[in-house]
Amino acid sequence: MFKKSSEAIQFNIFTSPAALFSGNTLKFYENKSAWHNLFRQQVTMRIDEDIFSPLYCNNNGAPTTHIRTLVAMMILKEADGLSDSKLFESCRFNMLTRSALGLLNVDDLVPTESTYYLFRKNIYDYTKAENENLFDTVFAQITKDQCMDLDVSGKRIRMDSKLLGSNIAWLSRYEIIHETLRLFYKEAKELGKIDVETKQKLDNLLQFEGNKVVYTCTTEEVKTRLQELGELIYKILPLYSDISLAHYETLKRVFNDQFNVDENKLVIGRRNDEISAQSVQSPHDTTCTYRDKDGNKIKGFSIDVVESCDDEKALNLIGRVDVRTVSTPDVDFFEDNIEEAQEVFPDKIENVHVDGAYHSPSNQQFCQDNGINIFLHAIQGAKGRFQFFLMENGEYSIMDTQTNELMLATKFISKNDITKWRITVDEKYRYFTQQYIDNCLIRSKIEDTPVETLQKRNNVEATVFQLGFHYPNDKSRYRGLIKHQMWANMRALWVNFVRIAKFIEQICQRTFFIANKWLICRITAIIIIFKSFVMAILPNNIPLPQNIQISEI
Numbered sequence: 001m002f003k004k005s006s007e008a009i010q011f012n013i014f015t016s017p018a019a020l021f022s023g024n025t026l027k028f029y030e031n032k033s034a035w036h037n038l039f040r041q042q043v044t045m046r047i048d049e050d051i052f053s054p055l056y057c058n059n060n061g062a063p064t065t066h067i068r069t070l071v072a073m074m075i076l077k078e079a080d081g082l083s084d085s086k087l088f089e090s091c092r093f094n095m096l097t098r099s100a101l102g103l104l105n106v107d108d109l110v111p112t113e114s115t116y117y118l119f120r121k122n123i124y125d126y127t128k129a130e131n132e133n134l135f136d137t138v139f140a141q142i143t144k145d146q147c148m149d150l151d152v153s154g155k156r157i158r159m160d161s162k163l164l165g166s167n168i169a170w171l172s173r174y175e176i177i178h179e180t181l182r183l184f185y186k187e188a189k190e191l192g193k194i195d196v197e198t199k200q201k202l203d204n205l206l207q208f209e210g211n212k213v214v215y216t217c218t219t220e221e222v223k224t225r226l227q228e229l230g231e232l233i234y235k236i237l238p239l240y241s242d243i244s245l246a247h248y249e250t251l252k253r254v255f256n257d258q259f260n261v262d263e264n265k266l267v268i269g270r271r272n273d274e275i276s277a278q279s280v281q282s283p284h285d286t287t288c289t290y291r292d293k294d295g296n297k298i299k300g301f302s303i304d305v306v307e308s309c310d311d312e313k314a315l316n317l318i319g320r321v322d323v324r325t326v327s328t329p330d331v332d333f334f335e336d337n338i339e340e341a342q343e344v345f346p347d348k349i350e351n352v353h354v355d356g357a358y359h360s361p362s363n364q365q366f367c368q369d370n371g372i373n374i375f376l377h378a379i380q381g382a383k384g385r386f387q388f389f390l391m392e393n394g395e396y397s398i399m400d401t402q403t404n405e406l407m408l409a410t411k412f413i414s415k416n417d418i419t420k421w422r423i424t425v426d427e428k429y430r431y432f433t434q435q436y437i438d439n440c441l442i443r444s445k446i447e448d449t450p451v452e453t454l455q456k457r458n459n460v461e462a463t464v465f466q467l468g469f470h471y472p473n474d475k476s477r478y479r480g481l482i483k484h485q486m487w488a489n490m491r492a493l494w495v496n497f498v499r500i501a502k503f504i505e506q507i508c509q510r511t512f513f514i515a516n517k518w519l520i521c522r523i524t525a526i527i528i529i530f531k532s533f534v535m536a537i538l539p540n541n542i543p544l545p546q547n548i549q550i551s552e553i
Helices: 023-029 035-042 049-055 067-080 084-093 095-101 113-130 134-150 173-191 196-205 210-216 219-240 248-258 331-344 361-369 434-448 451-457 460-467 481-537
Strands: 156-165 259-261 267-269 289-293 296-308 318-325 351-354 373-376 386-390 396-400 405-408 410-413 419-425 428-433
Touching: 023 095, 035 095, 035 481, 049 067, 049 113, 049 134, 067 084, 067 095, 067 113, 067 481, 084 095, 084 113, 113 134, 113 481, 134 318, 134 331, 134 481, 156 331, 156 451, 156 460, 173 196, 173 210, 173 219, 173 248, 196 219, 210 219, 219 248, 219 259, 219 267, 248 259, 296 331, 296 460, 296 481, 318 331, 318 481, 331 361, 351 451, 361 373, 361 434, 373 451, 386 434, 396 419, 405 419, 419 434, 428 434, 460 481
Parallel strands: 156 351, 351 373
Antiparallel strands: 156 296, 259 267, 289 296, 296 318, 386 396, 396 405, 410 419, 419 428
């Protein structure tokens, strides 16, 4: 049964830092502004272990180590992009890392590798079963506490996204089908449901790896093999519909992605333009999809980041990081992530800064309904020829920018019940929909927005860069949507911690400066009083030195 660990740290008189260190070493180790002490205070000790209680029920035992230690280890792993072996080496022998984890005594035990991996697996399995990522919850809980304690507002936020490739090989269409069928056949052939003739065909087609087939065969030979694979998959899928196999659903999905079956039950390969970007890109990671964004071809995921950007606040933090398939457009992140960020930031969100990829009529309406000002950095599409002006009576006045002619638009309802406006240009009718007019008005609003306001969005690009700092080639070391969401949350927690550490350092320096000036003023006042006293008691003929100087401390 789950049991929450104690937050109190027990010191051992023989193995505590006070018994091991001395002089400047002990002074640095105990410095409250040192990163390891700040991390323990701002991250490790803020972790609410109750969030992970669903992983430990009556028949699943109790955690063998502090859960906050395991979570903090994962965050430190992503902080420096460490391998697992380097992580455990640092946790066992680096005193600063141990301090950050709350292991202040030399004999405090580090969780074993098996405990660490089992914990990650339990989180993965729970997320897959319950559709709830516990790292989303713990990220929101820690960040919310940090915002409350450090006076982070969140009235003004900004958003941006990043594409990140999954750790899979780039496979051609044939290779995807070949590899998926090979993995399925490997676990299914022992069940004895495939007839001898079909088994011989499969053995013949799958004797070589898919990439070798593509490299050694001509285009026509690959097409022939592709058709043969489709017919074999169509034949064997019904045989295993009632048996639970790991790769059955993947094979079924790949078949539906790549093939059609006509009314005569003939298998026909889909044309390339018929294959969706949502199709399986690799049997080793069925959650990643494909996207070509301005020539940047990615098979993986899209990461959306929301952070505060209040001018009057010295500290701004990431309030939400969301990972979805790479084919997800930016507009789909907007509403959900603002609502999630609102749960983290203490103040009501009033202003949102985004680029044109987040613009849509539904997002504009969402901001209007929730009293949010949306500032678009730009809007997709070229600038139109006409400018629109809304008059007091609800009608539109339209100016032709080529002739500077001002004309009145006529409103009418089209045959399909769509409201349109019409003008006459060069003795021909020109029609405008409400969406077209709204886009033109938004573009005019962007042009009238001060540059200082539009530039508030720019710094979020630096945040996105820091989030994927250890993946400069835009390809991660993980596979699967769940693992990428876990990674993004842990990486965002580290980015927030670095900002907090710098913020606290600035406060300490400012406090020291103020205290220094206050002390100088007090000493100066004492000297002036002493000088006045001496002048009052000394005879008039004894000169008082006038070159007394006060040096700053």
